[in-house]
Amino acid sequence: MSGVQGTAVRDLCRQIAQETDPEKVHQLLVSLHTALNEEQ
Secondary structure: HHHHHHHHHHHHHHHHOOOOHHHHHHHHHHHHHHHHHHHH
């Protein structure tokens, strides 16, 4: 994983762990999935 992409994934994971709104968690998970797919 590249440095910039790795940072984005770590940031998304941190946000997901801290978020309490289920809809926002879903949006963050979609963003995480997209980021991981772009890395592949």
